[in-house]
Amino acid sequence: MDTSLILAIESSCDETSVALVRDGKTLLSNVVSSQIESHKRFGGVVPEVASRHHVERITYVIDDALSEAGVTMQDVDAVAVTQGPGLVGALLVGISAAKALAFAHSKPLIGVHHIAGHIYANELVEKMEFPLVCLVVSGGHTELVYMPEHGVFEVIGETRDDAAGEAYDKVARTLNLPYPGGPAIDRLAADGEDTYKFPRVRLEAGSFDFSFSGLKSSVINAVHNAEQRGETVIPENLAASFQASVVEVLVEKAIRAVKEKGAKQLLVAGGVAANRGLRAALQEATDREGIRLVIPPLDLCGDNAGMIGVAAHHAYVRGKRDTLAMNAVPGLSLEESMTV
């Protein structure tokens, strides 16, 4: 039983998304309704506003996804939904809709971990080969995840303070760049040079953990010091220097994890996987080391239900089923999430 047609829903943050996924391989549709324009005026995602938008859009997006895929609910084998982590009010809209669909058509319900979804987006690029290591970098997460087989996640390194994406947002605010900050810094950095030589925070020898709060403070101090001296900073160089420090540490630890774990592939997942500086550095390092690198295409790096549907397929064939009493779990653990 490794065939499936899964309707997947993702609503953990500021994208309302529904996808139809065949056999965990083919996206028949992957509709994403972004709220980014609405949240721009607040300089970040406002949870209550996000939840309200999800309710406004959810059935439109379900309907678009079904008609684009050319299937009906009768054809669907299971309904999957992001259970966590994420904003609880936002998660609950997707979960309520998923339960209604599952109940109305007597289909199984499968809760999926959001980060498992990001990792499984890679399966759409290239079949996963185990064991593998995945570098997860997003607004809320910076992790190195070891996978010995489908559905088994071992977090071997994580951030001890800020996530990489958070550091990007804060540095962007210091430079008065528009929201969202990550892509803005990436664009600036492409035209700058690493002139500031910010510290590379590697922590103790052998650790796969990360720390970005010190780097963030160094950048903010550099801006303030320049202001006090009446100098102007060159934003391109500041962005390039910041990004060089982040990327160097991420790449170095990811490569070391692959070697130490004897991994067959290095996967990259999460919103920051769209960062051009990071993609280029990873490509260069893995080419040099002879490591197989898999990165999702740009449109699958951000939040989307397609990736949830792919992860759900592997949970479905392993027999994972949730009840209609499933709750949103804002702090859901990745390691326990796919337990059948």
Add this chain to the structure above:
Amino acid sequence: MKQLMIDTATTRLSVALSEHGQIQAEATVMVSKNHAVTLMPMIEQLMSAVKWTPPELERIVVTTGPGSYTGIRIGVTTAKTLAYTLQIPLVGVSALRLMAAAPNTELPVVSLIDARRGNAYIGHYQQNEAVTPDRHASVTAWLEANITGPFVVVGDVEPFRDVLAAYEYTEAPAAHSYGRASDLVALGEVTNDVHAFEPEYLRLAEAEAKWLEGQNNG
């Protein structure tokens, strides 16, 4: 006509089923700790108790708020997704109207949902017709502006007892103070557009209100 009724607007969670206007099943949790966990299993249980299958449903009625933001989103999302996917009519009813429908009286009924700091969501009904529109307001100011004669009060009476003392009011018995899903049986009108169906928060999100203020001042 087989009808499913849902109320998740307050700390009460109430679900009922009716056929030809007769209540077939009803369950109410007076102090529900988690609507998200309880609602769908409760619907499933009542349906199986009367041996209905989901495709047999012909109409859904839901309270749209005001009340707990998360509560009404769970009820409205569940109801609109069911109505959409089963292709059946959807009816929205103000949670304040549902509360006001419970006591058997010819007097005006004022329904209150506490919104803290002296404010409440306030409904004003007489024999199921709205006397004034639902409001989020200071209870003191609202009563001064809208009340002249005797009335019945339902809902969150306790926080406003001092303010109410100046008026000629009676209280509905506790059991009738919030209404139940079964009271929805004859209320509300079918919506034309299930996709555009939304909760009635009666208040902007805090960030949105501040942003608008900034726009107006700047």
